[in-house]
Amino acid sequence: MSTSDVEQRLKENATVSSVADTLSENKSAALVLPGFLLWAAFMVLPMFYLAALSLTNADQSNLFRGDGMLLGILPIGEANFVGLENYADLLFTTEALNQGLLDAFMSNPVGIFEYAFWNSMLVTWLFVIVSVAGKVLLGVGLSMVLTGNRVRGKRFLRGILIMPMGIPVIFSITVWRFVFSDARFGMLNDILLRAGLINEAIPWLQERWLAFGSYVVTEMWLAYPFMMLITVSALQNVNGDLLDAAKVDGANWFHRFWHVILPSIKRPVMFGTILTSAASFQQFLVPWIFNEGGPGTDPGQNALILVYAYREAFRNPSDYALGGAISITALIFIGAFMYVAVKRGNLAEEAGES
């Protein structure tokens, strides 16, 4: 037996025993597995199935008929595998695809992009940027006010202000729809008319950017309790001695905020901001309940990405495959955003991964 054989044997033995070791060391994973599997069954599995559907021409008429299988396991009924066709249709115009993408790009670089999808994508990101900026400013501002030394009854006020978190979103969104109602007696119109600031009712939800503004205000109202909670708990960890020292050294309020308070609440607030950005990106009910994606032709000028997907999938004709392609594209975008934000912000340990 040569030396190399011995080494080989030793290596094999080592692998075998390390597998056994790994198994026995990780027995406690069994505690976590049921929950993880339950979650995966209803979240991860549908995601794969959706990805598969987006590669077919599944719609209401063919998916639930017949017993065709994709790759032998995924039921797709009478629908056929069409490859990336849905994604091509989604991203580029039909003319450009017929002409050949490269040729079309040479003659008219902007013209090759399908308006409905890219409009929806850009509006969604604009909504994320504007509403998240608003949410963070409102949340941090409120918590600064409501932890102020000289504010009486701040615990009570914080209790009141957190209550929107408990209100079912469908209820608060419906209420906000009536606040922004186009009619003479919509709440906002009524107040503005009585105050004499305007002469006739403003059609809040009929005009593109007014409707967009109303989405942003509503989203800010829905999410400020979350930002406020995170900031308040971060503010409670601010070093009081440091603040006193700064005060003694003659730093004014702004300097104290900038040099002492902000550095110590930055990380939790950043973490909350990333989470709440993801929530904004996936906002569906606000545009849907307000005006089903805004004024304009299908899918609406303000159709945020999930509204667009929902309309394609569940409005006649029900095109599950195209809706699926939109959803998967949206998931890729938000996944990439979360990944980059968390890596760049170096926020992993906020989640408990120290």
Added chain:
Amino acid sequence: MSAGQVAQRIYSDIRRIVVAPYKAVREIQYTINGLREGKIPPKFVAWTIVSTTAAMLIAALLMFPIYWILITALDPSASSIYTAGGVEIIPDSVSIKNFIWVIGPITTPEAINVSLPFVGELFSIPVPDAIGNRYIINPGAFGVEESRQSGRFIAYAKNSMYVAFWTALIGMSVIIPGAYGMSRRDFVGRKRLLYVYVLLTQVAGGLGIALLIALYTIFNMMGWLDPGANTRFWLAVYYAGGAVPFNTWLLKTYMDGIPVSYEEAAIVDGAPSWRLVYEVIIPLSKAGLATVFVFVFLAGWTEYIVAQTLLDAADYTLPVGLYALIGEYSVDWPKFAAFALSFATPLMLVYFFMQRYIEAGLSFGGMEG
């Protein structure tokens, strides 16, 4: 902290709110005296008044839509928003008529039926005519006209209760062991999984909508949407799955706060690991368990869009029924308001009293892996 202590805390919170006006008066008197005697600088008092007033104004502004809904619900002239006299800060007249409409007629039963799950009706006791089938709440007496939607609240609430009950039962039975494993044991991928869970806390709801198409087709193919299939139960299973990441993480952070020395003492005394969980961990994390229970229960109680897509009209839960009122049945706005408030008020109170626990639970800063 035990459940009894939680109750005591809530009691003391309520007491503090009730005696708050009295204490405020005392403080004002004290301040006035202090000012007169020159013990308290006027600038100090002025700053207190300015900042407190500002805080109250901001709170009032943010809460105005909710106040407006309350005023609308109490409006006795059952009219739609479009014909009403507009926004009134203080209403002329107040009535609970709309809330009566929400609850609908309630009568004493004609017979008491006793039945068991899976077995069916066992026996039925007739109630004497003198007290049977009489109104406990008679909407007519309040001047409420009957309509098909009157009293639907109870039916929707029963559906919601069914869904939320199964959500909580299934959810808790996987969340408790999961949180314990995350907090006390180590295994490959633990930190990674925890990290994924935390990132998912704010994403889960939207993910549900993105996956709605797949969920709908899966539910359809499994036969869970067929007539006679128990769609509500499978909906509850789905909610329980969605509630796993956030609540496992929340309960884990709570369990992290329990000193390991208790368990070590139990181990030294020779307690097997199941007793460790049953007699040390569970009793010590009662408050955390209560919080998580509320969250999981509410996940089933308040979700709208998936329930709306999957459920038949007979199975509508409260949120779906609520929106159907104005969507499908075009019911008056004040009645909608009363319905919505009956639904939301208990939840708002839960959050009001849980404020400090949620603030403590969400402190990402002081967390360990």
